[in-house]
Amino acid sequence: MTEAAFQLSGIVQTFPGVRALDGADLMVRPGEVHGLVGENGAGKSTIIKVLAGVYQPAEGRIEVGGSTISPATPEKIRDAGVRFIHQELHLVPYFTVAESVFMGQEISGPFGLCKREMRSRAEAFLREELGSELPGNRLIRDLSPAERKLVQVARALVDGAAKVVVFDEPTAPLASEEVLKIMTAIAKLKTRGIAILYVSHYLNEIVDICDRVTVFRQGKNVAIFDEITTDTGPALVSAMIGRDLDAFFPTSSRSAGEVALRLEHFDDGQAFSDVNLDIRRGEIFGIAGLIGSGREELIDALYGLRKSQGTLTLDGATVDTKTAAKAVANGMVLVPRDRRHDGLVLPMTVAENATLATLDENATFGLIDRGKARQVTEALIKDLDIRPSNAQAVTRFLSGGNQQKVVLARWLAKSAKVFIFDEPTVGVDVGAKAEIYQLIENLASEGAIILISSSDPVELVGTCDRVAVMMRGDVRTIIEKQDLNVDHLVAVTTGATSVSETEHAS
Ligand SMILES: Nc1ncnc2c1ncn2[C@@H]1O[C@H](COP(=O)(O)OP(=O)(O)OP(=O)(O)O)[C@@H](O)[C@H]1O
Ligand SMILES: [Mg+2]
Numbered sequence: 001m002t003e004a005a006f007q008l009s010g011i012v013q014t015f016p017g018v019r020a021l022d023g024a025d026l027m028v029r030p031g032e033v034h035g036l037v038g039e040n041g042a043g044k045s046t047i048i049k050v051l052a053g054v055y056q057p058a059e060g061r062i063e064v065g066g067s068t069i070s071p072a073t074p075e076k077i078r079d080a081g082v083r084f085i086h087q088e089l090h091l092v093p094y095f096t097v098a099e100s101v102f103m104g105q106e107i108s109g110p111f112g113l114c115k116r117e118m119r120s121r122a123e124a125f126l127r128e129e130l131g132s133e134l135p136g137n138r139l140i141r142d143l144s145p146a147e148r149k150l151v152q153v154a155r156a157l158v159d160g161a162a163k164v165v166v167f168d169e170p171t172a173p174l175a176s177e178e179v180l181k182i183m184t185a186i187a188k189l190k191t192r193g194i195a196i197l198y199v200s201h202y203l204n205e206i207v208d209i210c211d212r213v214t215v216f217r218q219g220k221n222v223a224i225f226d227e228i229t230t231d232t233g234p235a236l237v238s239a240m241i242g243r244d245l246d247a248f249f250p251t252s253s254r255s256a257g258e259v260a261l262r263l264e265h266f267d268d269g270q271a272f273s274d275v276n277l278d279i280r281r282g283e284i285f286g287i288a289g290l291i292g293s294g295r296e297e298l299i300d301a302l303y304g305l306r307k308s309q310g311t312l313t314l315d316g317a318t319v320d321t322k323t324a325a326k327a328v329a330n331g332m333v334l335v336p337r338d339r340r341h342d343g344l345v346l347p348m349t350v351a352e353n354a355t356l357a358t359l360d361e362n363a364t365f366g367l368i369d370r371g372k373a374r375q376v377t378e379a380l381i382k383d384l385d386i387r388p389s390n391a392q393a394v395t396r397f398l399s400g401g402n403q404q405k406v407v408l409a410r411w412l413a414k415s416a417k418v419f420i421f422d423e424p425t426v427g428v429d430v431g432a433k434a435e436i437y438q439l440i441e442n443l444a445s446e447g448a449i450i451l452i453s454s455s456d457p458v459e460l461v462g463t464c465d466r467v468a469v470m471m472r473g474d475v476r477t478i479i480e481k482q483d484l485n486v487d488h489l490v491a492v493t494t495g496a497t498s499v500s501e502t503e504h505a506s
Helices: 044-051 074-079 097-100 115-130 145-157 177-192 201-208 230-240 295-302 324-331 350-354 370-384 402-411 430-445 457-463 486-494 499-505
Strands: 007-015 019-028 033-038 060-063 081-086 164-168 194-198 212-216 220-225 259-267 275-280 284-286 307-312 318-319 332-335 418-422 449-453 466-472 474-480
Touching: 019 033, 019 060, 019 194, 033 044, 033 230, 033 259, 033 466, 044 060, 044 177, 044 194, 060 430, 081 145, 097 115, 097 145, 115 177, 115 499, 145 177, 145 284, 145 350, 177 194, 177 201, 194 418, 194 499, 201 230, 212 230, 230 430, 230 449, 259 295, 259 449, 275 474, 284 295, 284 430, 284 457, 284 486, 295 449, 307 402, 324 332, 332 402, 350 370, 350 402, 370 430, 370 474, 402 430, 418 474, 430 449, 430 457, 449 457, 466 486, 474 486
Parallel strands: 019 220, 033 194, 033 212, 081 164, 164 194, 284 449, 284 466, 332 418, 418 449
Antiparallel strands: 007 019, 007 060, 212 220, 259 275, 259 307, 307 318, 466 474
């Protein structure tokens, strides 16, 4: 058995009223990709912060490369060769790739900064170690999300001293085609004997790339999988949630009504042109498309975040989408993709955040009906399994995924004719995903019109009645329910199958 690259044993970390880690163990070997999975709030981010020296745990031991580090401070951990690829990006948009890679570790000579050397070393590192041909003079703001992630990785590793690399949900903001770039980079690190800890809610990625997986539940490691096969997925899920998940996607006996929402000639003069869609009452309609397909920009235009031409009609009446506020006033609810930044008031309680959008519905003559607001919040906390299940908890202290659920709760509590969901389940664990899909299904059964924009083909196939596939700014095709399956959707979205081929086939 190989010696551990790092080992955390018996870690106890408490916050006021919460035992976030309750005697947790985690051991990762050199040259392995080790998955860390668990429900929202299980303690994954907390143990990473303990390893990083951000928190000083009440109990437990931290060893890196066979020596105990006590107390662990960020400097000592860095000196021991542990590097972190945090979920948030800390890159400056107008820096170049080379400047970003060497930010804080610039190379300088007698005549100042060695710009040319930094550029060639950044390019060489990206090419040789991460398998990416990114030019060193490109600006960060012109890069795709995956390319930015790669720059972040290069920055953490370019000094050549990394022995352990921790990735906290690196693929959450990426489209499926881009995930491959990160996977290639991880495979390269592994061949150099670097130990990798990989946190993700995408269990398919975990099964694909991990050699071993540790499962956390309620602050403890409850299972370690030493061998990963294609059958490991369901076993991981039951270990995570402590029970079998009977139905992931809801079954539906809905039948959609007449066309009620119509997009005509939507065009922003840049990312998409002449988009036309007819969506029925009670229908769940999906939009698929890679980064650059125009999907995200189209949704932004519907939210009033992006200027565009085009007419939106709801039940025959034109809807002004110039601003999100106007759209909401017209009976549309827009659930943004970047929920943690758009719309959470971190110092407020869960109840206050969850009822922000419905203040008017819970108020009579301007007075908020607190009893009603509390009822609504409590029902949503239960449905979405928000933890802690305390309406008075301060939102800042919830785990990342639970914060996502609070914002989702806010919008689900609103009565509206149209719900537009942008990446409804990013960062949310499997159990909660199933609940969210059921809530969406319920809204549709009650006659709402649902639009889901998603980079996850499994999600689209599992929930939607029809899916429009965008590519290079156009709607290339609309896949009907009977033809919807993951392989076909991925093939059409990535252009592996051209639409005309499929039309010939069917
Ligand atoms: N600074 C803090 N103050 C109070 N409670 C905290 C703090 N940080 C985390 N917690 C609590 O500790 C528990 C573990 O949170 P953690 O962020 O580690 O979860 P996680 O496994 O990363 O979940 P997710 O998948 O949602 O990101 C949660 O109950 C959370 O509310
Ligand atoms: Mg987390």
